[in-house]
Amino acid sequence: MSNLLFTDPRLQEEIKNNTRTKLISKDTTFLLPGDHIVFIPIVLKGVLRIVREDEEGREVFLYHLYPSETCAMAINCCQAGKKSMVKAIAEDDTELLLVPVKMIEDWFKYPEWRMFINNTYSTRFEELIRVIDLVSFSxxxxxxxxxxxxxxxxxxxxxxxxxxxxxxxxxxxxxxxxxxxxxxxxxxxxxxxxxxxxxxxx
Missing domain, CATH: 1.10.10.10 (Winged helix-like DNA-binding domain superfamily/Winged helix DNA-binding domain)
Incomplete structure (x- = not known):
């Protein structure tokens, strides 16, 4: 995946040396609200469903993560030193690339990584606005x-x-x-x- 998503050989080498992959079975919960986030997941294969859960266990669907996508909420919690605010569930058998928290900032020296993170924020923000509009006005x-x-x-x-x-x-x-x-x-x-x-x- 990294060879398809990123072309900078230095970044590819960083990914090879600092990340690991994880397989998640269908319908398995990968992340829960309150979890400490030590990795951000980039989907390699499969799909993750991201939902928001309140204190009483009620859920609201936010968005899906497809191959080559990651979770803006997880990145934000990592950078702010906060615990997870969402639940992530595998819609299908899913393979994730796990990027250690410490690498998020370190890799900003690579333009492709910086663009990847910025595009992630932009895409997820637009999706959240659509969810808010749907809940509020539909x-x-x-x-x-x-x-x-x-x-x-x-x-x-x-x-x-x-x-x-x-x-x-x-x-x-x-x-x-x-x-x-x-x-x-x-x-x-x-x-x-x-x-x-x-x-x-x-």
């Missing part, structure tokens, strides 16, 4: 559709194995409301509902 049916679209894209499939309660938990709402709207969406031929599965149509 109806729940639009939030559910957006959520399903993002999860299907991450899974590489139009069908998700997921319960209505899981959707409700991540959208911070009631299962009954989710179930009611999903049935309406099924009547409109937007989804097909199965036992613990949802197929996104069209």
């Amino acid at each position: 109806n729940l049916d639009q939030q559910i559709l957006h959520y399903l679209e993002k999860r299907c894209t991450a899974a590489g499939s139009s069908t998700l194995t997921i319960t209505h309660q899981q959707i409700a938990d991540e959208l911070h709402t009631h299962r009954e409301a989710v179930s009611r709207l999903l049935r309406t969406m099924e009547e409109k031929k937007m989804v097909r509902l199965g036992r613990n599965s949802i197929e996104l149509l069209n």
